[in-house]
Amino acid sequence: MTRTAKLTIIPPGRPLSGRAMPPGSKSITNRALLLAGLAKGTSRLTGALKSDDTRYMAEALRAMGVAIDEPDDTTFVVTGSGRLLPPKAPLFLGNAGTATRFLTAAAALVDGTVIVDGDEHMRKRPIGPLVEAMRTLGIDATAETGCPPVTVKGTGRFQADRIRIDGGLSSQYVSALLMMAAGGDRPVDIELVGEDIGALGYIDLTTAAMKAFGAKVEKTSPVTWRVEPTGYRAADFIVEPDASAATYLWAAEVLTGGAIDLGVPSDTFSQPDARAYDIIAKFPHLPAEIDGSQMQDAVPTLAVLAAFNETPVRFVGIANLRVKECDRIRALSTGLNRIVSGLAHEDGDDLIVQSDPALAGKRLPADIDSFADHRIAMSFALAGLKIDGITILDPDCVGKTFPAYWRTLAALGVTYQDND
Ligand SMILES: O=C(O)C1=C[C@@H](OP(=O)(O)O)[C@@H](O)[C@H](O)C1
Ligand SMILES: C=C(OP(=O)(O)O)C(=O)O
Secondary structure, eight states: OOOOOEEEEEOOSSOOEEEOOOOBOHHHHHHHHHHHHHSEEEEEEESOOOSHHHHHHHHHHHHTTOEEEEEETTEEEEEEESSOOOOSSOEEOTTOHHHHHHHHHHGGGSEEEEEEEOOTTGGGSOOHHHHHHHHHTTOEEEOTTSSSOEEEEEESOOOOSEEEEEOSSOTHHHHHHHHHHTTSSSOEEEEEESSOOSOTHHHHHHHHHHHHTTOOEEEEETTEEEEOSOOOBOOEEEOOBOHHHHHHHHHHHHHHTOEEEOSSOGGGOOSGGGGHHHHHTTTTSOOSEEEOTTSGGGHHHHHHHHTTSSSOEEEESOGGGGGSSSOHHHHHHHHHHHHSTTSEEEETTEEEEOOOGGGTTOEEEEEEOOTTOHHHHHHHHHHTTTSEEEEEESGGGGGGTOTTHHHHHHHTTOEEEOOO
C-alpha cells in the first residue's frame, strides 16, 4: 500500500457531534496477547486492537510457535502450548515499545536464542535497564548500544528471589519483568529502585491482566510486587477501549463545542490516560500547570488543546516523553512554533504552551512534521479543527495504534483537502 505523504484538515466550522468509538487498548491488547501466548490452551481476546503494534506482537508470538487466529477485526484466538519456542529469525517489532520490552523479558522463558529488534526509531529507545536487570539474574542478555537489538540466550528458566529494576525511563521494564516472573520456579519479589516511575497505572494494568490469566501477584509495599510461580492459564478476555485514543475525541468535542458519544463513560477506563478527561473538561480554563507524569501519552493531546486555552500552560513531569516514539517535547514545540512562532517553548524538560484563543478561525498554513509518531499526527489534527491550513505530514503513522483515526474524524464530519 502506498503511504499518503500529507493530509490537510479543513476546519469543520461547526461543533463535531455523533458517535465515535476509540479502538481497543494497545496496552491491554499487547499484554493479553503475550499472556495468552504463554498459557497452555486457547484464549479468546475480544474488543482487541488491530494495529501495527499489536500485529508486531502477534507475528512475534506466531514465530515462537503460538497459533493465533483472527476471526474478525477485533478478536484474536490464541492457542499456546505453555512454552514459547525459539524463533528462526530475529523478531522485528517496528516501533512498538510494549512488544519490544515485554518480549525481551519473556525471551528468558525460551530455551534458545531470541533476538529482539525494531525499526530505526526503536533502535534509539533505551532498553539497558531491563537488560541489566535480566543479567543480574544470570540471564544471558545483551544490547550493545543500550537499545535494541537485544540478544537473549535463554534456558527456559531463571533463578531469582528478588529483581530490582529502575523504571525511571520506562515503566514497561517493570511490566515486562512482572509478566516474566510468573514463569519462574519460585516466588519473586520485584522492587522498584531509583526515581519514581511515571504512569504507575500501567503497572496496575499489567497485574490486572496477569491475574485474568491465572497469575498470583500482590503488591507488598508501595514499590514491591510478589509474583508466585503459577505460569498462566488460558482465558477469555475482553479488552477495553483505548483511553489514549479517547483523548483525541474528548479534545475534539471541547474544541468544537460538540457532543461526541464514545460509547464508553470516561470513568470506566482502567488506563492511566483516562485521567486526562477531567482536565480536558476544564477547557478553555486548563490549569496553569499540568503534571503529565501519570498520563504521559495524553500530553500531546493536552499540549495542542492548550494552544487554544485562555491562559498559558506549563507541562511538568514529562522528561521521559523525550524517549518515546520520538522526542515528543521537541516535536510538540516544533509543531506549535510552526503554526505561530513563540507559541511554545521548552524549559529544561518542561513544555510551556503560550495559549491564544484567537488562533481559532485563523488561516495559518503549517506543515506539521509527525516525526513518524502517531500521537504527534493525531494531536496536531486537533489544531486543524480550528485553524485553516494545518497539514499533517506522514498521516499514515497513526496506524501504530489507531488505524481508523482519519476515518473516525471523517465520520464526525471532518473533511480533508486532497493533496495528491
Ligand atoms: O505499559 C504500557 O502499555 C505503556 C507504558 C508507557 O510507556 P513507558 O512505560 O515507556 O513510559 C506508555 O507511554 C506506553 O504507550 C504504553
Ligand atoms: C509511547 C507509546 O508507545 P510504546 O512505548 O508502546 O511504543 C505510545 O503509544 O504513545
